[in-house]
Amino acid sequence: MARPENGHQARLLGLLRDDGPRSRAELGDVVQLSRSKLAVELDRLIELGMVESAGLAASRGGRRSGIVRLSSRLRFAGIDIGATSIDVAVTNGEMEILGHLAEPCDVRRGPEAVLERALELLGKLREQGLYEEIHGAGVGVPGPVSFREGVPVAPPIMPGWDRYPVREVVSRELGCPVLVDNDVNIMALGELHAGLARSVEDFLLVKIGTGIGCGIVVNSAIYRGVSGCAGDIGHIRVDDDGPVCACGNIGCLEAYFGGAALARDALVAARSARSPFLAERLAEAGEVTAADVAAAAQAGDPVAVEMIREGGRRVGQVLASLVSFFNPGLVIIAGGVAGLGHTLLAEIRSVVYRRSAPLATGNLPIVLSELESTAGVIGAARMISDQVFSTA
Amino acid sequence: MARPENGHQARLLGLLRDDGPRSRAELGDVVQLSRSKLAVELDRLIELGMVESAGLAASRGGRRSGIVRLSSRLRFAGIDIGATSIDVAVTNGEMEILGHLAEPCDVRRGPEAVLERALELLGKLREQGLYEEIHGAGVGVPGPVSFREGVPVAPPIMPGWDRYPVREVVSRELGCPVLVDNDVNIMALGELHAGLARSVEDFLLVKIGTGIGCGIVVNSAIYRGVSGCAGDIGHIRVDDDGPVCACGNIGCLEAYFGGAALARDALVAARSARSPFLAERLAEAGEVTAADVAAAAQAGDPVAVEMIREGGRRVGQVLASLVSFFNPGLVIIAGGVAGLGHTLLAEIRSVVYRRSAPLATGNLPIVLSELESTAGVIGAARMISDQVFSTA
Numbered sequence: 099m100a101r102p103e104n105g106h107q108a109r110l111l112g113l114l115r116d117d118g119p120r121s122r123a124e125l126g127d128v129v130q131l132s133r134s135k136l137a138v139e140l141d142r143l144i145e146l147g148m149v150e151s152a153g154l155a156a157s158r159g160g161r162r163s164g165i166v167r168l169s170s171r172l173r174f175a176g177i178d179i180g181a182t183s184i185d186v187a188v189t190n191g192e193m194e195i196l197g198h199l200a201e202p203c204d205v206r207r208g209p210e211a212v213l214e215r216a217l218e219l220l221g222k223l224r225e226q227g228l229y230e231e232i233h234g235a236g237v238g239v240p241g242p243v244s245f246r247e248g249v250p251v252a253p254p255i256m257p258g259w260d261r262y263p264v265r266e267v268v269s270r271e272l273g274c275p276v277l278v279d280n281d282v283n284i285m286a287l288g289e290l291h292a293g294l295a296r297s298v299e300d301f302l303l304v305k306i307g308t309g310i311g312c313g314i315v316v317n318s319a320i321y322r323g324v325s326g327c328a329g330d331i332g333h334i335r336v337d338d339d340g341p342v343c344a345c346g347n348i349g350c351l352e353a354y355f356g357g358a359a360l361a362r363d364a365l366v367a368a369r370s371a372r373s374p375f376l377a378e379r380l381a382e383a384g385e386v387t388a389a390d391v392a393a394a395a396q397a398g399d400p401v402a403v404e405m406i407r408e409g410g411r412r413v414g415q416v417l418a419s420l421v422s423f424f425n426p427g428l429v430i431i432a433g434g435v436a437g438l439g440h441t442l443l444a445e446i447r448s449v450v451y452r453r454s455a456p457l458a459t460g461n462l463p464i465v466l467s468e469l470e471s472t473a474g475v476i477g478a479a480r481m482i483s484d485q486v487f488s489t490a
Numbered sequence: 491m492a493r494p495e496n497g498h499q500a501r502l503l504g505l506l507r508d509d510g511p512r513s514r515a516e517l518g519d520v521v522q523l524s525r526s527k528l529a530v531e532l533d534r535l536i537e538l539g540m541v542e543s544a545g546l547a548a549s550r551g552g553r554r555s556g557i558v559r560l561s562s563r564l565r566f567a568g569i570d571i572g573a574t575s576i577d578v579a580v581t582n583g584e585m586e587i588l589g590h591l592a593e594p595c596d597v598r599r600g601p602e603a604v605l606e607r608a609l610e611l612l613g614k615l616r617e618q619g620l621y622e623e624i625h626g627a628g629v630g631v632p633g634p635v636s637f638r639e640g641v642p643v644a645p646p647i648m649p650g651w652d653r654y655p656v657r658e659v660v661s662r663e664l665g666c667p668v669l670v671d672n673d674v675n676i677m678a679l680g681e682l683h684a685g686l687a688r689s690v691e692d693f694l695l696v697k698i699g700t701g702i703g704c705g706i707v708v709n710s711a712i713y714r715g716v717s718g719c720a721g722d723i724g725h726i727r728v729d730d731d732g733p734v735c736a737c738g739n740i741g742c743l744e745a746y747f748g749g750a751a752l753a754r755d756a757l758v759a760a761r762s763a764r765s766p767f768l769a770e771r772l773a774e775a776g777e778v779t780a781a782d783v784a785a786a787a788q789a790g791d792p793v794a795v796e797m798i799r800e801g802g803r804r805v806g807q808v809l810a811s812l813v814s815f816f817n818p819g820l821v822i823i824a825g826g827v828a829g830l831g832h833t834l835l836a837e838i839r840s841v842v843y844r845r846s847a848p849l850a851t852g853n854l855p856i857v858l859s860e861l862e863s864t865a866g867v868i869g870a871a872r873m874i875s876d877q878v879f880s881t882a
Contacts, residue, residue, distance in 0.1 A: 242849060251849075300716055312815065316708050323817025324692055327849040334811045335845050347845075416811065419726045423704065423812055425715025453727050453739075457634065457643075457719040 099233040099274070100146035102489050106131060106139045111148060111168070111487040116291075118192055119167035121155035140166055148172070168192060173228070174483055175235035175272065177216050178474030180281060181205050181255055181308045184212065186219040187475035188228045193291055193483065197223040200471060205240060208258035209267075217271050234486040235276045236478030237268055238284035240308070245326050248278040254345065255308065277482050281305070281474060282329060283320045285467075286313025288477030289430055293469045298427045303467075304331070304417065305433035306442075308357040314424070320481075332356065334416050351416050355409035357388040357434055363405055364391050373401035392438050403441060410442045414449025421454040421462065432467035439466065491625040491666070492538035494881050498523060498531045503540060503560070503879040508683075510584055511559035513547035532558055540564070560584060565620075566875055567627035567664065569608050570866030572673060573597050573647055573700045576604065578611040579867035580620045585683055585875065589615040592863060597632060600650035601659075609663050626878040627668045628870030629660055630676035632700070637718050640670040646737065647700065669874050673697070673866060674721060675712045677859075678705025680869030681822055685861045690819045695859075696723070696809065697825035698834075700749040706816070712873075724748065726808050743808050747801035749826055752780040755797055765793035784830050795833060802834045806841025813846040813854065824859035831858065 102108040109129055114120065126136045143149035150169050154162040168191030178185040182205070187198040199219045205212060223229065241253025248265025250256055269276040286303040289295040295303075295315065303313040312329035314321040322328055332352035333345055340349025344358070353359060364386040368376035375394040380386050394402035417429065429450075431443060447464045454462075467473060494500040501521055506512065518528050535541035542561050546554040560583030570577040574597070579590040591611045597604060615621065633645025640657025642648055661668040678695040681687040687695075687707065695705040702724035706713040714720055724744035725737055732741025736750070745751060756778040760768035767786040772778050786794035809821065821842070823835060839856045846854075859865060 300713075314815075316713060321692075321708060323850070324819035324854075325817055325849050325852065327847060328815065328817035330814050330817070330847045330850065331811075333847050334814050419723075419808065419811055420815055422722050422726050423706075423720065423815070425717055425720035425722075427716035455719060455722045455725050457717050458715070458722065460717065462716075 099486065100148060102146075102148070102487060103142065104139075104489060106135075107143055108488050110139060110143065114149065114166065114168045115192055115483060115487065119152055119165050121163040121165050123155065123163035125166070171230075173230075173232050174479040174486075175220055175232045176284075176475030176478035177220070177235060177237045177268070178281060178284065178471075178478055179203075179205060179212060179216065179237065179239045180474075181240045184216050184219065185471055185475050186216055186223070187472070187479070188220070188223045188232070189476070189479045191483070193476055193479055195472060195476065197226060197228045198472065198475060199223065205256050205259070209262040209264065213264065213267060217268070220272075232272045232274045234274050234479075234482035235268055235272050236284060236481040237264055237276060237278045238281040238474050238478050239264065239278065240281045242327055242330070243278055243280050245277070245279055245322055248276065250278075251326075275482060275485060277485060279320070279478075279481060280311070281307075282311035282313040283322070284477035284481060285432055285473040286315050286320060286430075286477065287480045288469055288473035288475070289432075289467065290315055290318060290477075291480045292476050293467060293473060294430055294463075294465055295428055300424075301426045301428040301430065302417075302420065302424065303430045303432055304413070306356055306413065306431065307433035309352050310356045310413070312420070331416055331420070336412050336415055351412060354412045360388040360391050360405065360409070361386060364388070364394075364402075367401050367405070373399050375399040375402065388434065388438075395438065395441060406438050406441050407445045410445025411449055413442075414446040415453070417446060418450045418453035421450055421458050425455075425458045426462065429462065429464045430467050431464070432469075432473060491878065492540060494538075494540070494879060495534065496531075496881060498527075499535055500879055500881050502531060502535065506541065506558065506560045507584055507875060507879065511544055511557050513555040513557050515547065515555035517558070563622075565622075565624050566871040566878075567612055567624045568676075568867030568870035569612070569627060569629045569660070570673060570676065570863075570870055571595075571597060571604060571608065571629065571631045572866075573632045575863075576608050576611065577863055577867050578608055578615070579864070579871070580612070580615045580624070581868070581871045583875070585868055585871055587864060587868065589618060589620045590864065590867060591615065597648050597651075601654040601656065605656065605659060609660070612664075624664045624666045626666050626871075626874035627660055627664050628676060628873040629656055629668060629670045630673040630866050630870050631656065631670065632673045634719055634722070635670055635672050637669070637671055637714055640668065642670075643718075667874060667877060669877060671712070671870075671873060672703070674703035674705040675714070676869035676873060677824055677865040678707050678712060678822075678869065679872045680861055680865035680867070681824075681859065682707055682710060682869075683872045684868050685859060685865060686822055686857055687820055692816075692818050693820040693822065694809075694812065694816065694818045695822045695824055696805070698748055698805065698823065699825035701744050702748045702805070704812070723808055723812070728804050728807055743804060746804045749780040752783050752797065752801070753778060756780070756783050756786075756794075759793050759797070765791050767791040767794065780826065780830075787830065787833060798830045798833050799837045802837025803841055805834075806838040807845070809838060810842045810845035813842055813850050817847075817850045818854065821854065821856045822859050823856070824861075824865060 152165045152167045172191035176187045184203040185200045241256045249261045250259040264278045265276045282305045310332040312331045333350040335349045337349040341353045343350035343353035367373040368380035379390045544557045544559045564583035566581045568579045576595040577592045633648045641653045642651040656670045657668045674697045704721035704723045725742040727741045729741040733745045735742035735745035759765040760772035771782045783794045
């Protein structure tokens, strides 16, 4: 796949990706290039196979302007590896999902097995005729990543993945550029591209899954911090006398809430028979999970409702500080545990609105993600498209 | 004063500001313009009066290259209004301080009186022959500011300043472009330009003065947040059962530490005679201040030392969360109370290094500012020079 040769071409590709097909006249209005200069750049992009003509626009009172769009052959792949799931999708140049497959998969099976399965799923989409060639792939993994090197770094819940060359392996298999980032950052990019954050430049995405993490978007781009670990809020200490966390420290947010903490607390509630609902689930299945807590809460089980409320209070406590500090335009709550829904959201909102600086919350929406499992794959595709559509 | 006409000219002005006089050959290497194109842009900047020739460089083995520099007539003003002080300075185009005057001044005297005094001080620098014309002025004030409008917004310790048109008034008096921001942001810009943060793109400056605030630098620019109140960390709640803060909430960081909290605690310690040192100061002066606590600690008074340590722990507790979240490359501690020095720094470091995510602190310096009172005025001058040297 060719790359744009200058900033104007890159800008045009980005516009056609985000806004879809446009007439040359409309593009000229946006990029403020002379008609002749614009024609030179667009014709070159057509020559490079990145853009194609698509008929004539309605007249604006003169010669009808030609419509252009991203090449209809363009395909990006998004691979979202979770702690217990794989999602793969193929998109066109405009990041529309053409096909999406998901299945349960334990990340602890290790990088060879998990990536092989992800590529097999992608192969199925190829068999369905969704693509001939992939022009770029984004990969998300549930742990810290060296973005520059494209490898996981000491990921706590991914045994065998430490420094495994994910980018290199996937790039070799697919024969295209690949970028790797953590799952929270790609979800944040998905929300930026296709979700509730479309028009927001600075926002936070809080993912509450097995663990808790935060994607930080500044100026419509992921902020990764100096070592690439910005947004690691799961290990912020909320109580000096709290429970021991899986990380070895005391009183971390994750030790109180998230899928793992909920499963632990649910087990205690089931065994002590404080929650008949959870006790029954335990007897039936031999274990209880965060999903059981959600079901119990939905059934009105007071112990489960209180567990969710208490978790929401802890998350709200941490978020209140971050909102005062960062003054975001939007906070999105996402992830498996966000399926706990409005009980959780109400509690988080109540704490943040009460405790953050009034100026920072005066006009701050705190919302549940509406993208569900597509946020990650769209964000992963968007991440690599940003690179493929840039000159650097 | 003229403005650059395109991005190349703006880039050249920024380079000459930050790196000082350069030969045309050296500039050509950095900006990657052809020799002829570079000559066109530089000659135009000379024509506009923003740049001047300054002799010939040593030979690099061919024709000797001409040295250029920012016009030696260029002057910027930095005005740093504190809760109890005014600092004004005049710089050249390279942000070198040519003259700096400071005096005590209570911001509660109101905007007319305080700004009049600041302009008088600037007038004195004019009488000293330091400038004929000011080409841009930056103003810092100790409270929240609408950066876009150039007015303070509901500043808690600045009675009479709410929405006072600071930018308009100063701009009219000096006949030049003016920008207004809060004191913490201009200090952070000062550290970025001339202090310990010169080579750091993402860092935090924590100012501990009468109150506590934080300047956030992302990608070498101030991050202000959606409502312009990012960095308002003084009102992060550190304890649900804490003292009532001046803002009306409970357990804010500022209610525990900062100049105002220290003065309050010092009075209690003096009256109860737990601290003989502070009791003596109270008897002598009729009041005790944060400066007395610093003096007491230096004299080895154990009550004062513990007050500073306890404050450092609280600041460290908040910073630990922010470091995990933001993953900065540097944390600078500044402000009057930073004069408490190494006792305070040691305590802050100990808490942050122990509690933040290991990846975020692996290579994180936490240091005291070395700029003292010049950070604000240099940062204010830098802020307006960014605008004067831009095309927008």
